[in-house]
Amino acid sequence: MRTAEEEIVSSCPQCGGQIRTDRRFTTWCAACDWNVDPQGPGERKRGLASVRHRIAQHYGELLFTELRAGNSGGRTVSRLLAYAIALTVHGLTCVLAAVGVWGLVAGWGGLGMAFGLFFLALAWSLRPRLNRLSDDDRVLLRPQAPELYALIDEIAAAQGTRSVDAVVVDVEANASVTQLGLRRRLLTLGLPLWEVLSPQQRIALLGHELGHFTHGDTRYGMVVGTAFRTLDTWLHYLQPIPNPNVIHAITNLACVPLRLLVTGVVALLDLLTAPSAQRGEYLADAASARTGSTEGAAGVMDRLLVADSIVTTLHREINGRRMRGRGGTAGQDSEGLWEALAAHMDSIPESEYERQRRAGALRGHSVDASHPPTHLRRRLLLEGPPVPASVTADPGRSERIAGELADVRRTLAREVVRDGYDHR
Template sequence: MRTAEEEIVSSCPRCGVEIRTDRRFTTWCTACDWNVDPVGPGEEKRGLSRVRRRIAQRYGELLFTELRAGSSGGRKGAGLLAYAIALAVHGLTCVLAAVGVWGLIAGWGGLGMVFGLFFLAMAWSLRPRLNRLSDDDRVLLRDEAPELYALIDEIAAAQGTRGVDAVVVDVQANASVTHLGLRRRLLTLGLPLWEVLSPQQRIALLGHELGHFTHGDTRYGMVVGTAFRTLGTWLQYLRPIPNPNVIHALTNLACIPLRLLVTAVVTLLDLLTAPSSQRGEYLADAASARTGSTEGAAGLMDRLLVADSIGTTLNREVNSRRMHGRGTTAGQDSEGLWEALAAHMDSIPESEYERQRRVGALRGHSVDASHPPTHLRRRLLLDGPPVPALVTADAGRSERIAGELAGLRGTLAREVVRDGYGDL
């Protein structure tokens, strides 16, 4: 909670209304929005990132209007065309492989083999790649966290789907789901985000992520999703060579038409899959509210709006612990890190949440280029009748889950203090 020392009382220079705010956060006026966004939107991203953001905002607004009016119309034609383009992308990879094999056979023993090996190497790097766990992933298996998996299974059953096969815990202020291989499911849980949520907000978070399995999304399906990755690899190969000499400059010029073509295909796929992806996010939000309650889902979105404070707080804590040498070992220095983060997030005043909501509406804020604007997601939830939670977690259940995460909490806290938050 805010202390008397942290409170500032002043008058708005624009409308004269009394302003009460926390000295740790931006001073602004709730009556006329003076200084609500002192930094401004900043320089907008360029190129493909800018296009994707605009597509996401455009379809997010259109779908908000449709869903608010009760429309559930689909765009099956766009999805089929996206699959056709994705198959063509993978077909080109097969052609490269075939040309490589032909080059090896036809040029056996000569320079033709170099030609063939080059095309085979290209095809191998562009192949469709299924997701898999890496050696660095912190995997929490079912027998190591039965209570957490039981909660996930209960939320999944409430949505008419099944749970996950593996949980990876990392230090990102985020959470996501994806497929492993052909059939297995993976949940990635960002510990910094998990630590700053209430029990019902955590259920809402799990409900949102599992909701993606309930509703199809062609952008992240096996065929289209791997096509996006292949096109991304193409763009890496075709990016301009920095500080070019004469030969490099000529190479850059020669690659421009192909780079523009690949960019156009990516943009077209974005346009075709954006409605499905945006709709999937809104439907996942509805699933979040059903399992964790409307209040829990809306609270989760508010936490996401101030997610930048998570990184700022962790970096401040890391610097403080390093400077003051709170312990003789990294383990002692990391003690209480997550508790300090949660305490700071709990102390954020409602005025700062409201400011962030208004800034989000002004900038069209979204979690990333695949999500609709956050303020529209929150508004769609709150415009409907309040939904009670289908799944709850009492104090005992929350403590048992915390016990299952205790080992990873300590390990990740030590890594954050040792390596710094932004470097992980």
């Protein structure tokens, strides 16, 4: 909670109105928006990132208007074209593999074998790769967290979809779902976000993520999703060689047309899949509200809007603990890390949330390029009639889930204090 020492009262230099604000946060005027966004839009995105941001903004605004009017239909033509391009990308990989096999057969015993091996190796690196767990993933399986899985199962049943097969806990201030292999489903929970949500907001968060399975998303499906990864591999290979000599400079120049072509294909695929991705986010928001209530879903969005504060607070707490732990004890002073983070987030005043909402509307803030603008997502939720929760938080269950997460909470706290917080 905010204390009297933290509150400051001043006059707005633009309209003269009284400003009451928390000295820990930006001073601004709610009456005239003076200093509402002192940092401005930030670093301007360039290249493919800029294209993706503009596409997200455009379709986010367009779909907001459509969904607000009650139109929730999809764009079948865009989906079909996206699948056609993705299949073409995978078809090219098959051609490269065929050329490699031909080179091996035709050039057996000669230089043609090197030619064939090169194309086979290239095709192998470009192959469609399904998502898989890595050795570094901290996985919670059903026997380790039966109450957490029971809650996820209940939310999935409420949405009419299948539950997840594995849960990964990491240190990102986010959450996501994805396919594992051909059939399995994975939920990734970022502990910093989970820790700063109320029990009902956690249900809304899980409802949003499982809502992606309910409504589907072309961009992250097996065919199109693997095509994006193949194209990213192409772009990695075609990046200019830094500090080039004469031969490298010629190589860089020769790669320009192909790099532009691949970039164009990625942008086109983004353009075709953006409506599905954006619509999927809006529909997942609606699923979040039906599951955890409109209030819970809006609360999750507010927390995501101040995600930078989550990251800043974690860095501050971790750095302080590492300084105290110098002399061989770094990593041991991790007790209470997540509690300190939650306490700070609970102390953020409503005025700061409102400033972030207004600044986000000016900047076109979104979680990433696959998400519509956050202020439009929140507005669409709150303009409709309030939706009650179909799954409610039970104090006993919340305590049992906290107990199941206790070991991973301690382990991740020790790791980030020892190694530092590398936020991606």
